[in-house]
Amino acid sequence: MLVKMWIADGFISGDDSSSCTSMEETARGYLNDLLARSLLQPVQDGDKTYYVVHEQIHSMIRSVSASYFRMIQPNYCAAAKIPHTVRHLSVTTGCVARLKKLSLLKRLRTFILLRDPDPSAVVTAIDEDLLKELEGVRVLDFTGTDIEHVPSEIGNLIHLRCLALPQTVQAFPEEFSKLFHLQTLIRSESKYDQTDEVHYHTGLDVAFTLNARNRTSLRQLKRMNSLRGSLIITGLSLVASKEDAQKAQLNSKKSVRVLTLEWEAKQFATESFLEYMWEAMASQARRPTSATDLEVLEGLQPYTGLQMLHIKGYRGISSPSWLLNNCLSQLTHLHITNCRNWNDLPRFGDLPLLNHLEITDLESVTEIDGCGPFKSLETLVLSDMTSLEEWWTAARATDSGGLFTALKKIEIFNCPILKLPPPFPPTLELLRICNCPELRDKVRKRYRGVPQPILDVDFLMW
Structure with a gap:
């Protein structure tokens, strides 16, 4: 967010030919410089990293920049005098x-x-007169509100370059x-559902969720061919055909790096829940579920340069051709979750850059084709x-047989009848197995004498 704000406010130098991508690289270089000088310090909170400023440095910065930058908090709200030279304002x-x-x-x-x-101070609507006054604003952040519209x-706001909105919109x-x-x-999450007349802009960098509750929703993506970053599409259970799915033209989104395709729609407002359920039942009555879901997934073929793909709740039994033919040559992460009818998985081994493979809750799969170099x-x-x-x-062996030359971590949970697991190569550093009784004795016997620093076999999870 900080990098986006720097670019929008013109703090990153560059001529008219500079792309946002190269400007982001420059801005991230500045951020790294601040970290190297300890002006910013990283703080890890779970899987998120935050950056903090030391209290004394922060006090000094606020003092010397008070005529240009200003932050108004509740304790200072009444007494604060804001100079007319201020250009960047944060306010509760x-x-x-x-x-x-x-x-x-x-x-x-x-x-x-x-x-x-x-x-009691929560904002649920933006005052129109207030918005009219912000005629020169470039960065507008409303994520601290609960506005719906x-x-x-x-x-x-014709100069606006960066807009951040809450999930309530x-x-x-x-x-x-x-x-x-x-x-x-x-x-962070989008529920918008608008008409086909809305036009999008070629430089838009979007991180949001599109709910495919009707044909119009996917059609909105047609002109957004310069999307960058991550794109999440939910509610695909309501898409009626391959033709409707193709209207999104995902194979033209060359800068989308992370794509999530989810069949079950996420949370809706309470008043729209009955409407959603009615649409879902009507949709299921119109078509054979598994066959049409395969067609929809086929029509959502992403660009070949995609790096991360998440497929959730897919109800078909077969794989789309673009996954079978390994068209995604740049794919590094693949997550397949809660696709309970899917029993014919693609051959993953030929994806040359695949670094992380996670398959969860596919209860119809009896075997996985593990051929390929991985x-x-x-x-x-x-x-x-x-x-x-x-x-x-193709040829089972006690060792890796040339497979998995880089594999470091294997986790196998709740696969009770799995008898033949993936090969355990010499590169393996961590093995976790839970609730797999068929594997228990075999793995214990093989790795009981292996020193823990070399291989961490988590037997405590049985």
């Missing part, structure tokens, strides 16, 4: 009302609404198409596959 939602009386909004380049610790006045106005300079639209695979996870009997290869 409880102090928004005070801003309406100020003329400095017209001069702002960055406006960020932070969530107020007082629950974006006012039509958003179309007047349900719809955009048609005026959104006037934001010709918009580069980045950030949304030259880059480092992590393999098989979980909750109650019918899986073997990892099949």
Whole structure:
């Protein structure tokens, strides 16, 4: 987010021919410089990394930049005097009302609404008069609010380059198409459902979820061929045909690196739940589920340069041709989850760059074709596959037989009848097996004498 803001505010130097990608690389270089000088310090919280500034450094920075940057918090809301030279303003939602009386909004380049610790100060709607004042803003961040709609006045912010919205937003106005300079639209989860007349912009860098609740939703993606980053499409159980799926033209999204295809729609507002269920039942009555789901997945063929693919809740029994033919030559991560009818998996071994393979809750699979070199695979996870009997290869052997030259980690959970597992190569560093009684004695016998620093066999999980 910081990198996007730097670019939008013009802090990253570059001529008109500079691409956003190269500018991002430059900005990340600046970020690394700040880290190297300890002006920023990384803090790990679970799987997320945050960056903090030391209190004394922060105090100094706020002091020397007070005439240009300003942050208004509840304790200072009443007494704060904001100079007219301020161009970048962060304010808690409880102090928004005070801003309406100020003329400095017209001069702002960055406006960020932070969530107020007082629950009564939650903002559920943006004041239209306030939005009209922000005529020169380039960065607009409303993620600290609970707004459901974006006012039509958003179309007047012709200089806007970076827009961050909360997951509560349900719809955009048609005026959104006037934001010709918009580069980045950030949304953690999207529920928007709009008309086909909305136009998108060639430089848009989007991280959001599109809910495919009707044909129009997928058609909206047609013109978004310069999407970068991650794209999540949910609700695919309601897509009626391969033709409807092809309208998204995913194979033209050359800069999308992470793609998630999910058949079951995510959370809806309570008032729309019955509507969704009615649509779902009607959709199922119209067509044979597994056959049409395969056609839909076939029509969602991604660009060959895709790096990470997640398939969730797919109800077909077969693999799409673009996965069988290994068209995804740049794929590094593949996650297949909760596809309980899928019993004919593709041959994964020929994906040259595949680094992480995770197959979870595919209860119809009895065997996996493990042929192929698996030259880059480092992590393999098989979980909750109650019918899986073997990892099949052309010539079974006690060793890796030339397979898995890079494999370091194998996790096998809840595969109770698995008798022939993937080969365990010499490169293996971590082996975890749980609730696989057929494998228990075989693996214990083979690795009981192996020193723990060389191979961590997690027998405690049996």
